[in-house]
Every structure is written in structure tokens, then in C-alpha cells.
Amino acid sequence: MAAAIVVVQLGLVANGYRDPHNYFAFQPFxxxxxxxxxxxxxxxxxxxxxxxDGRWEGxxxxxxxxxxxxxxxxxxxxxFSGVDAVVDYLDHALDWMADNTxxxxxxxxxxxxxxxxxxxxxxxxxxxxxxDRELGGP
Amino acid sequence: xxxxxxxxxxxxxxxxWLDQVFDEPASVRAVAIVRIVLGPSVIWHLRPFLADALNGxxxxxxxxxxxxxxxxxxxxxxxxxxxWTGVAAAVLMTVGLWSRPATWVTLxxxxxxxxLSETHFRHNRAFLIILLAGVALCDNGRVLSLDxxxxxxxxxxxxxxxxxxxxxxxxxxxxxxxxxxxxxPDWVGGRVLHDRTLRYQDDARxxxxxxxxxxxxxxxxxxxxxxxxxxxxxxxxxFIALGIWFRRTRLAAVWVAVAFHIxxxxxxxxxxxxxxxxxxLAIWVTPSTRDRELITPRRWVRWLxxxxxxxxxxxxxxxxxxxxxxxxxxxxxxxxxxxxxxxPATFLFSQxxxxx
Numbered sequence: 001m002a003a004a005i006v007v008v009q010l011g012l013v014a015n016g017y018r019d020p021h022n023y024f025a026f027q028p029f030x031x032x033x034x035x036x037x038x039x040x041x042x043x044x045x046x047x048x049x050x051x052x053d054g055r056w057e058g059x060x061x062x063x064x065x066x067x068x069x070x071x072x073x074x075x076x077x078x079x080f081s082g083v084d085a086v087v088d089y090l091d092h093a094l095d096w097m098a099d100n101t102x103x104x105x106x107x108x109x110x111x112x113x114x115x116x117x118x119x120x121x122x123x124x125x126x127x128x129x130x131x132d133r134e135l136g137g138p
Numbered sequence: 139x140x141x142x143x144x145x146x147x148x149x150x151x152x153x154x155w156l157d158q159v160f161d162e163p164a165s166v167r168a169v170a171i172v173r174i175v176l177g178p179s180v181i182w183h184l185r186p187f188l189a190d191a192l193n194g195x196x197x198x199x200x201x202x203x204x205x206x207x208x209x210x211x212x213x214x215x216x217x218x219x220x221x222w223t224g225v226a227a228a229v230l231m232t233v234g235l236w237s238r239p240a241t242w243v244t245l246x247x248x249x250x251x252x253x254l255s256e257t258h259f260r261h262n263r264a265f266l267i268i269l270l271a272g273v274a275l276c277d278n279g280r281v282l283s284l285d286x287x288x289x290x291x292x293x294x295x296x297x298x299x300x301x302x303x304x305x306x307x308x309x310x311x312x313x314x315x316x317x318x319x320x321x322x323p324d325w326v327g328g329r330v331l332h333d334r335t336l337r338y339q340d341d342a343r344x345x346x347x348x349x350x351x352x353x354x355x356x357x358x359x360x361x362x363x364x365x366x367x368x369x370x371x372x373x374x375x376x377f378i379a380l381g382i383w384f385r386r387t388r389l390a391a392v393w394v395a396v397a398f399h400i401x402x403x404x405x406x407x408x409x410x411x412x413x414x415x416x417x418x419l420a421i422w423v424t425p426s427t428r429d430r431e432l433i434t435p436r437r438w439v440r441w442l443x444x445x446x447x448x449x450x451x452x453x454x455x456x457x458x459x460x461x462x463x464x465x466x467x468x469x470x471x472x473x474x475x476x477x478x479x480x481x482p483a484t485f486l487f488s489q490x491x492x493x494x
Contacts, residue, residue, distance in 0.1 A: 002303055013314045026314040028261045032333035066200025067257050092203045119324045120333040
């Protein structure tokens with residue numbers, strides 16, 4: 001068992017150079033990167049509605065996220081565990097939001113433009129979005 | 139010596155080491171110290187989850203990113219009960235009542251909470267789980283515990299292979315952190331630390347005040363300062379990772395590690411990392427106890443000898459005298475200085491480099 005644990009730990013450390021989150025690879029304080037998010041709701045007719053403060057249809061992004069690392073991303077924030085990790089978390093968060101906001105009967109999908117500085121270089125931007133939601137009303 | 143004889147000697151050494159690791163019981167006192175440190179750390183770690191629960195919010199109410207789909211989601215009521223169970227187990231673990239089962243329960247709760255969502259991941263929490271697992275694998279209640287008081291065991295010895303695993307894990311953490319920064323030009327070149335310093339300079343100015351903050355930030359904000367600081371930080375981590383394995387450099391590595399963690403605690407928010415990392419340095423203590431004879435006039439030495447380095451006789455008015463494991467005798471100031479290097483509470487301020 002001891003040998004297996006050693007091998008697994010070494011594997012996880014090596015995997016940290018591939019995995020954006022470097023889980024169990026122990027690379028803390030890896031970047032000084034920052035990011036900001038511009039969130040829009042895209043309606044079935046293609047209209048894009050900005051969500052500048054993270055509030056829409058009775059929902060609040062910060063409340064739903066419940067995690068300081070991703071709260072208030074409308075202003076430039078430190079990227080917890082690096083830009084790649086944050087973009088991955090945000091991507092999953094959009095999916096989760098799409099699935100867990102049943103009172104929103106008008107949004108087809110959520111889209112976030114993530115603008116970031118990687119170790120003070122940039123800005124760069126990437127766009128992520130949730131899957132299409134099924135709109136049928138409550 | 140012929141090549142064959144050298145190979146045979148090396149093989150003998152390797153066999154002796156494996157015997158020592160897997161078959162020979164040794165003192166678990168250092169593991170018990172880690173157990174005691176981990177209890178309050180676990181409670182501090184669970185505190186924000188409990189605070190949310192008291193406000194009616196659990197992981198079920200917020201964004202959850204599952205590690206694996208097969209990890210079952212506990213209903214809110216059960217989840218909160220589990221958290222409180224973890225707190226109770228952590229208390230039992232620290233006082234050493236049903237030490238081993240309590241450590242396993244604590245580990246189960248902390249690990250379950252951790253693996254409910256990737257958003258619960260932090261490096262310090264991963265290290266906490268590793269430490270809990272290592273301590274749980276050891277017969278950790280044989281000393282410094284209520285268990286040992288209720289039913290005193292014949293001695294404080296048990297198999298120590300989990301301690302070797304913990305040593306490997308602890309050293310890996312320093313090495314992985316240092317090496318990843320070493321090969322990152324932005325890190326080792328100072329760009330990352332410089333950028334972070336500039337971003338938080340207003341907070342630093344608020345904390346230090348204008349009079350002190352101005353000159354301090356002038357230095358900290360200079361790019362050149364980080365050309366020096368960053369490689370030093372990387373070298374520090376690598377030195378701890380490697381130096382802690384060797385007898386000649388171990389005390390220096392421990393001293394640097396303590397200073398390093400205090401520095402991190404002052405400059406960053408790392409939850410329980412500093413406390414558990416400093417506590418975990420106990421695993422590097424030689425696992426034998428009371429194998430140095432000490433005569434001292436000072437009663438407090440007994441209270442501060444947490445790792446039981448000395449077989450202490452307190453004699454009022456006597457001068458200090460210490461007989462080391464190899465028979466070396468130190469007297470007077472020399473003996474006192476040596477003792478300071480082996481007591482955790484005085485180690486940081488001792489002349490440890492004189493007494494390897």
C-alpha cells in the first residue's frame with residue numbers, strides 16, 4: 001500500500017503540469033493573474049441582455065455561487081489557482097446556473113466573456129457559455 | 139573494498155532500512171503531537187461550513203462541481219450532523235479518547251466534505267487530509283492521550299511506516315511547490331510576486347500606516363527586489379524539501395520551514411496551512427524517547443520537553459549535565475545550549491547549528 005501511495009502522489013504531482021487546477025500537485029500561489037467577467041443572458045430570439053451586477057429574474061450570482069473566489073467577478077479579481085482554473089470553474093458554474101434557475105423562463109443560455117491578465121500580461125479574452133436551457137415555463 | 143562488497147553493504151543497508159520502516163516498532167510520540175495539533179485545526183477548518191449551516195446554507199444551496207458523480211450527496215440535515223460529528227471526533231482526537239477511531243472518523247468527515255465539490259479544494263485542505271490519514275494509520279493513542287492514562291500501554295512504540303509516508307508527502311509538497319516555481323520564468327524571475335505586491339500595496343499601506351508603509355512599499359514595490367526575493371523563495375522550498383532528509387541539514391531545514399510558514403501566515407490567507415505544516419514538522423523527530431540523560435536545576439525543562447528527548451533529573455542547585463546517545467558528555471552552558479536546540483518551544487531561538 002505504501003508503494004502505491006507513493007506512486008499515486010508522484011503521478012498527481014506530474015499531472016499538475018497538465019491539470020489547470022493542479023489538484024494534489026501542490027503548486028500554490030502559481031500566478032498573479034486577474035480576471036473579470038461580462039455576463040449576458042441570450043434569449044431565444046437572439047437578443048443579448050447584459051447582467052452587469054449578476055442579478056437577473058430574481059437570482060443573484062454571488063448568492064448562487066457561494067464561493068468567494070468566483071463572487072463579484074464584474075470587477076477585476078485575483079484568479080484563484082490561476083486563470084485556467086478560474087475559466088474552468090466559471091464554465092461549470094454557468095452550466096450549474098442554467099440547471100438551477102427554474103424561475104428564469106426567458107434565458108436560452110448564459111454567456112460569459114472572461115477578460116484576463118496572465119501574470120500582468122494582456123488583456124486576453126475567452127468566451128464560455130452554458131448549454132441551451134429548455135424553456136417551457138414553470 | 140571490492141565492487142561486490144560495496145554492493146553487498148549497500149544491500150544490507152537497504153534491508154536494515156526496510157526492516158526499520160516496516161517491522162521495527164518505534165516511539166509514536168511525534169505522531170501523537172501531530173494528532174493533538176490536527177484536532178483544533180480540523181475544527182477551524184470546518185468552522186466556515188458550520189457557520190453557513192447555522193445560516194441555513196449548505197453545499198446543496200450553492201454552486202457544486204462534483205469530483206465524481208458517484209459520490210453521494212447527503213441531505214442537508216445529515217450533512218450538518220456529519221459536520222458536528224467531525225467537530226466532536228476532532229475534540230476526542232486531540233484529548234486522545236478513543237484516539238484511533240476518532241482520527242478515522244475525523245478523516246472520514248473532512249474527506250467527505252472535501253470530495254463533495256471541487257470548489258472545496260484548497261492545497262491546505264488536501265494536506266490536512268493526508269496528515270489525518272497518516273496519523274490514523276498509526277497507533278497514535280499510546281502516548282499523550284487519555285487512552286494511555288486509562289489503560290497504560292507497556293511502551294509508546296508502534297510500527298512507523300505511515301510516518302515515512304507522511305515524511306514523503308510533506309517533502310513532496312515543498313518540492314512540488316518549489317520545483318513548479320523554479321521552471322516557471324514568471325515566478326523565478328520575480329514577475330508573479332512583484333505583480334501581487336503591487337496589487338495589494340494599498341492594503342499593506344493601510345496595515346503599516348503612511349510613515350512606515352511608504353519606505354517599506356518603496357522597497358517591496360521595486361522590481362529589482364523581486365529578482366532577488368523570488369529565487370530565494372524557490373530555493374527555500376527546495377532546501378526544506380531536500381535538507382530535511384539528512385541529519386546534517388535537518389535542524390536547519392526545520393528552522394527555515396518554521397520561519398517560512400510564519401512568513402506565509404503573515405503575508406497571505408492560507409487557512410490552517412501554517413499551523414498544520416509547522417505541527418507536521420514533528421514527524422522528522424528521531425522516533426526514540428528519553429535516550430539522553432539530563433541533570434538540570436530547572437523544572438521547566440520537563441514541561442517543555444514535549445518530544446521526550448531527555449531522561450530528566452531535576453536537582454535543585456545542580457549544574458547542567460547532559461549525556462548524549464553516543465556517550466558524549468556536555469556540561470554547564472554547553473549542556474543548556476544543547477537542550478535549547480531540542481525543545482520545540484526554544485528551538486527557534488537556539489544555536490542549533492552548533493549541535494547537529
